[in-house]
Structure formats: C-alpha cells, structure tokens
Amino acid sequence: MTAVHELNLDGIVGPTHNYAGLSRGNVASTAHGGEVSHPREAALQGIAKMRLLMSLGVRQAVLPPQERPNVRALRRLGFTGTDAQVVEAAAQREPRLLAACSSASAMWAANAATVVPSADTADGRVHITPANLVSTLHRSLEAPATARALRAVFPDETRFAHHDPLPATGALGDEGAANHTRLAASHAGGGLHLFVHGRRGEDGGPRRFPARQALEASRAVARLSGLPDGRVIHARQAPEAIDAGAFHNDVVCVGNEHVLLHHEQAFADGRALVARLRDAFRRVAGRDLVVVAVPREAVTLQEAVASYLFNSQLVTLPDGRMALVAPAECREVRAVAGFLEALVEDPSSPVAEVHVVDTRQSMRNGGGPACLRLRCVLTGEEAAAMAPGVVCDDALLDRLAAWVDRHYRDRLAPADLGDPSLLSEGRAALDELTGILGLGALYDFQR
Ligand code: SUG
Numbered sequence: 001m002t003a004v005h006e007l008n009l010d011g012i013v014g015p016t017h018n019y020a021g022l023s024r025g026n027v028a029s030t031a032h033g034g035e036v037s038h039p040r041e042a043a044l045q046g047i048a049k050m051r052l053l054m055s056l057g058v059r060q061a062v063l064p065p066q067e068r069p070n071v072r073a074l075r076r077l078g079f080t081g082t083d084a085q086v087v088e089a090a091a092q093r094e095p096r097l098l099a100a101c102s103s104a105s106a107m108w109a110a111n112a113a114t115v116v117p118s119a120d121t122a123d124g125r126v127h128i129t130p131a132n133l134v135s136t137l138h139r140s141l142e143a144p145a146t147a148r149a150l151r152a153v154f155p156d157e158t159r160f161a162h163h164d165p166l167p168a169t170g171a172l173g174d175e176g177a178a179n180h181t182r183l184a185a186s187h188a189g190g191g192l193h194l195f196v197h198g199r200r201g202e203d204g205g206p207r208r209f210p211a212r213q214a215l216e217a218s219r220a221v222a223r224l225s226g227l228p229d230g231r232v233i234h235a236r237q238a239p240e241a242i243d244a245g246a247f248h249n250d251v252v253c254v255g256n257e258h259v260l261l262h263h264e265q266a267f268a269d270g271r272a273l274v275a276r277l278r279d280a281f282r283r284v285a286g287r288d289l290v291v292v293a294v295p296r297e298a299v300t301l302q303e304a305v306a307s308y309l310f311n312s313q314l315v316t317l318p319d320g321r322m323a324l325v326a327p328a329e330c331r332e333v334r335a336v337a338g339f340l341e342a343l344v345e346d347p348s349s350p351v352a353e354v355h356v357v358d359t360r361q362s363m364r365n366g367g368g369p370a371c372l373r374l375r376c377v378l379t380g381e382e383a384a385a386m387a388p389g390v391v392c393d394d395a396l397l398d399r400l401a402a403w404v405d406r407h408y409r410d411r412l413a414p415a416d417l418g419d420p421s422l423l424s425e426g427r428a429a430l431d432e433l434t435g436i437l438g439l440g441a442l443y444d445f446q447r
Contacts, residue, residue: 003188003379003380004117004119004187004188004377004379004380005059005377005380005383006058006059006187006315006316006375006376006377007058007060007061007377007378007383007391008050008053008058008061008313008373008375008376009062009063009109009112009153009373009374009375009376010046010049010050010060010061010062010063010372010373010374011046011062011065011106011107011108011112011372011373011374012043012046012047012063012065012400012433013042013043013045013065013107014039014043014065014066014068014106014107014426015039015043015065015068015407015408015422015425015426015429016039016068016103016104016412016417016422016426017038017039017043017104017107017361017412018039018099018102018103018104018412018414018416018417019032019033019034019035019037019364019365019414020034020096020099020100020102020414020417021033021034022099022100022103022105022137022138023139023247023365023366024136024209024210025208025209025210025212025242025245025247026245026247026366027245027305027366028245028364028365028366029365029366031364032364032365034414035364036411036412036413037361037411037412038361038410038412039104039361039408039409039410039411039412040404040408040409040410041361041410042361043404043408044401044404045357045358045359045360045361045362046107046359046362046372047397047400047401047404048357048358049325049357049359049369049372050062050392050397051397052325052355052357053313053315053325054392054393054394054397056315056323056325056355059383059391059392060392061153061386061391061392062390062392062400062437063106063112063149063150063153063374063390064149064390064430064433064434064437064439065104065107066104066106066142066145066149067145067426067427067430067444067445068101068102068103068104068426069087069090069101069417069422069423070101070102070141071083071086071087071423072444073101073141074086074087074090074098074101077094077097077101083423084420084423087418087419087420087422088418088420090418091417091418092418095414095417095418098417098418099138099417100136100137100141101141102417102422103138103139105138105139105142105365106142106145107362107372108178108362108367108371108372109371109372109373109374110176110177110178110250110370110371110372110373110374110375111131111139111176111177111248111371112130112131112146112150112176112177112374113128113130113131113146113150113177113374114128114129114131114176114177114180114221114225115127115128115177115375115376115377116128116182116193116225116226117182117191117376117377117378118382119188119189119190119191119377120191120225120227120231121161121225121227122228123161123226125158125159125160125161126154126159126160126376126382127160127161127225127226128150128154128160128161128163129163129165129166129174129176129221129224129225130146130147130163130164130165130176131143131146131165131175132165132167132168132172132173132217134168134169134170134172134173135170135173135210135212140168143165143168144165147164147165148442150162152387152439152440152442153386153387154385155385155387156385159381159382159385160385161226163224163225166217170214171216172216172217173212173213173214173217174214174217174218174220174221175212175248176374177250177374177375178248178249178250178371179195179196179213179218179237179248179249179250180194180195180196180218180221181193181196181249181253181254181255181260182194182255182375182377183255183257183258183260183277183281183285183289184257184258184284184285185257185258185285185286186257186258186316187257187316187377189285190231190284190285191231191284191285192231192232192233192277192280192281192284192285193222193227193231193232193233194233194235194255194260194277195218195219195221195222195232195233195235196213196218196234196235196236196237196249196253196267197211197214197215197217197218197236197237198211198212198213198236198237198239198242199211199213199214200214206242206243207239207243208242208243209242209243209245210242210247211237211239211242212248213248215234215236218234230280230283230284231284233273233276233277233280235267235268235273236267236268237249237252237266237267237268238265238267238270240265240301241263241265241266241267241301244265244301244302244304244305245301245302245366246266246301246304246305247366248371249266250311250370250371251304251305251311251368252265252266252304253266253267253310254310254311254312254314254370255314256314256315256316256322257316257322258281258285258288258289258290258350259289259290259292259314259322259350259351260277260289260290261292261294261310261314261324261351262291262292262293262294262310263294263296263299263301263304264293264294264295264296265296265301266310270293274293277289277291278291292343292350292351294309294339298335298339299335299339300335303333303335304336306329306333307327307330307332307333307336308326308329308330308363308368308369309330309336309340311327311369311371312324312325312326312327312330312368312369312370313325313369313370314351317352321352321353322350322351322352322353323351323352323353323354323355324340324343324351324354324355325355325357325369326354326355326356326357326369327357327358327359327363327368327369328356328357328358328359328360329360329363330356331356359372387437387438387439388438389436389437389438390438390439396436399436400436403432403433403436406429407428407429408429409422409425427443427445430442430445431443431445431446434446
C-alpha cells in the first residue's frame with residue numbers, strides 16, 4: 001500500500017448555500033448577489049462531480065460543511081438572547097453581517113489549507129496549514145472550524161503535521177491551496193512548489209480589486225511546511241489578472257505532475273517565471289516541465305474568468321494520461337470551447353481528454369470544479385491513516401445524496417437567512433452527517 005496518489009478532499013456544499021455578493025473582486029459573486037440559490041441542487045452537483053472524478057480513477061474524500069448561521073460569531077458581534085433571537089435581531093439590524101455569518105463558503109476546499117506531501121518535507125510528514133482567509137469577513141470565520149475538521153480527517157500526528165492558521169491580519173493574508181501548485185515528475189516523485197501572491201505586505205497590488213495573498217504569508221507557509229528553498233518558487237500574480245477577476249491564481253492557472261497550464265497574463269513577468277520554473281523543475285524532477293501558455297489572442301482574461309477554464313481539475317488517469325475536468329461554462333464561451341477542442345486533438349498536447357461537469361450553483365459564487373477540492377498527494381499508508389468514514393465509495397456518495405435530499409431546501413432567497421429554522425434544520429442535518437462520516441462530535445452544538 002505504498003502507491004502515491006492524488007486524493008481530492010471536496011467540500012460538501014452546506015445547507016445555507018446562498019448568493020450574498022460578499023466577495024469584491026470575484027465577479028460572479030458580485031453579479032449574482034441577491035439571487036435565489038438552490039442549496040439541494042448545489043450539493044448534488046458537488047456529489048456528481050465526485051462521482052465523475054472517481055469514474056476517472058481519482059480517489060475522493062469529503063470535508064463536512066461548517067455550522068451556519070454562525071451564532072457564535074454573531075454573539076461576538078454583540079447579539080444576545082436565544083440562538084433564534086440572535087439570528088432574528090441580526091436579520092433586522094445587520095443583514096450584511098448575518099449574510100457573512102451564514103455563508104456556506106467552506107465548500108471551496110481549495111481555500112481550506114495548503115497541503116504539502118511527505119516526499120517534500122524535512123520530517124517526512126504531510127504538512128497542513130489552514131488558511132486564515134482574512135481578506136473577507138465571511139471567509140475569515142472558517143479557519144478555526146476548518147482546522148478542527150482537518151485534524152479529524154487526518155488524526156495521526158505521526159504522519160500529518162497540523163499547523164495553526166497564520167495570524168489573522170491583512171499583512172499575512174493566506175488563501176490556501178488556491179495559490180499553490182505542486183509540480184513533480186509524477187505524484188510519487190519529489191515536488192517543486194509554486195506559491196503565488198498578489199501583493200507584498202500591505203502595498204503594491206492591483207488598482208481595481210484587492211489582492212488577497214501576501215508574499216509574506218506564502219513564505220511562512222513554505223517554512224512551516226519544512227520545504228527546502230530549492231523546492232520553492234514564489235511568483236507574483238499579474239495585477240491585470242486580479243483586476244479582471246482572478247482573485248485566486250487557480251482562476252488563471254492549473255498544474256498537475258509535469259504539466260503547467262496557464263493564461264499568458266496570469267503572472268507578473270510571466271516569461272521570466274516560466275524560465276525559472278523550467279530550470280528548477282529540471283533540477284528537482286530530472287525531466288522537462290511541459291508548459292501550455294494560453295495566449296490572449298486565443299482566450300482573453302475576461303473569457304478565462306467567465307468560463308473558469310483554468311479552474312478545471314487536471315488529473316492523471318490510471319494509464320498515465322491526463323484529463324481535464326472543466327466547468328460546463330467552458331462549452332458556452334466560444335473561444336474556450338474552441339481552445340479545448342484543439343487541445344485534445346493536438347497529438348503533442350499533454351491533455352488527452354476533457355470532461356465537462358455542471359457546478360453552476362457554485363460557479364455563480366465564483367467557485368469552479370477546482371475550488372471545490374483540496375488536493376492531497378498521499379502514500380497508501382497515509383491514505384489508510386485517514387478517518388475512514390470520509391473516504392468515498394459509491395455507497396457513501398449514495399448515502400450523502402439521500403441525506404441532502406432529506407435535509408436541504410430547494411431554494412433560498414436572501415430574506416430566508418433571517419429564518420431561525422434554518423439553524424435548527426442545519427443542526428439536524430450536520431448531526432446526522434457526523435454519524436454518516438463517523439467523525440464524532442465535530443460541531444460546537446454537539447459538545
Ligand atoms: O472566496 N466566493 C468564494 C469563491 C472561492 C473560489 N475559490 C477558488 N478560486 N479557489 C470567494 O470569493 C462568494 C460568497 C457570496 O458572495 O455569497 C464567495 O465567497
């Protein structure tokens with residue numbers, strides 16, 4: 001059981017999935033703020049995506065949703081009384097704060113943490129650093145519960161090193177694996193780690209939208225993970241990419257093993273970066289890096305952001321070829337559809353297959369297929385040391401789909417967030433879920 005493989009930990013979409021327009025710089029979140037959402041459909045789309053990945057031979061596990069609305073956070077903001085009174089008062093007096101405290105944003109597991117495989121770390125353990133997500137209020141509330149959930153999923157401290165999230169300040173803004181790509185000759189080989197930031201400390205950065213990831217945060221995560229300098233490259237996101245709506249690097253770039261697919265305008269000084277990556281990769285992996293840089297003439301940044309082409313999952317198939325699991329929107333943006341057709345037809349292309357997946361409910365909040373998963377490269381022994389109940393097979397996905405059908409609302413309008421029964425419905429659902437996943441008393445309300 002030593003075979004090293006990729007396992008995707010997908011966030012289960014929570015029962016309060018809604019469109020509150022909370023993320024400035026995320027154009028989908030802003031465009032769809034105030035619309036009616038469909039939590040049941042959203043969660044089932046996530047489960048269907050996991051089924052597709054499993055049919056491609058990729059292993060899959062789940063990360064449970066967080067409790068929302070977050071009554072503890074509302075109490076910290078001065079609301080008092082019973083839990084129902086807290087929610088009702090917040091709905092009346094601070095509906096924006098209630099929306100932030102009700103977001104199901106923990107579903108985007110690519111932002112949960114940075115995970116560094118044991119082959120690359122000084123102590124031979126997998127290193128896990130939960131992201132502080134301080135750039136937005138609603139996401140900053142995730143970190144403590146994410147840290148707790150990851151410890152429950154990877155309980156064996158002899159194999160998994162859990163770090164605390166970085167201090168919660170803008171100067172150390174960290175958004176997790178969405179700005180981190182591991183490149184390697186194969187999953188089993190030693191890796192080169194590309195960390196991408198949008199700014200240095202508080203200065204610099206784009207003009208229109210905020211840059212979320214700080215260089216100092218990326219450096220700290222690399223240090224905490226025990227990565228030697230020779231395995232790390234820090235790169236700056238191009239301000240124009242952020243200003244076009246690429247609030248995370250995984251909106252303009254995806255890598256897998258020895259392949260890096262990126263938009264030509266993803267990075268500041270992109271050509272020099274690619275040259276550095278090629279050099280370092282040859283040294284670390286002993287082979288050439290395959291780089292597919294998509295030029296603006298083929299796909300503009302706006303088309304990349306509208307389609308989430310680069311938020312596809314690039315995965316290795318059991319026979320060693322690669323497949324791209326792309327959001328359905330890629331079929332609807334003509335330039336992107338044409339690019340993907342040419343990519344699979346080109347015999348020299350590293351991508352053999354494209355599969356499209358419907359993640360529209362999540363996409364309307366700016367979260368594509370890759371946002372919904374946290375990639376973990378694990379040895380067989382490490383995978384076997386995970387909490388067994390979260391690792392997916394068809395039977396678990398069937399049970400989860402039935403659980404969603406039983407507990408989730410069909411629709412949620414912004415005004416529904418003030419309905420205190422959403423809290424009791426959510427607790428009933430999560431209480432049953434921890435039983436299904438065998439995670440014990442994970443939530444405050446269970447303790
Ligand atoms: O942080 N959207 C998320 C989307 C995260 C996508 N993740 C990656 N690219 N890896 C965000 O902006 C919107 C919530 C709302 O508006 O209701 C939101 O949080």
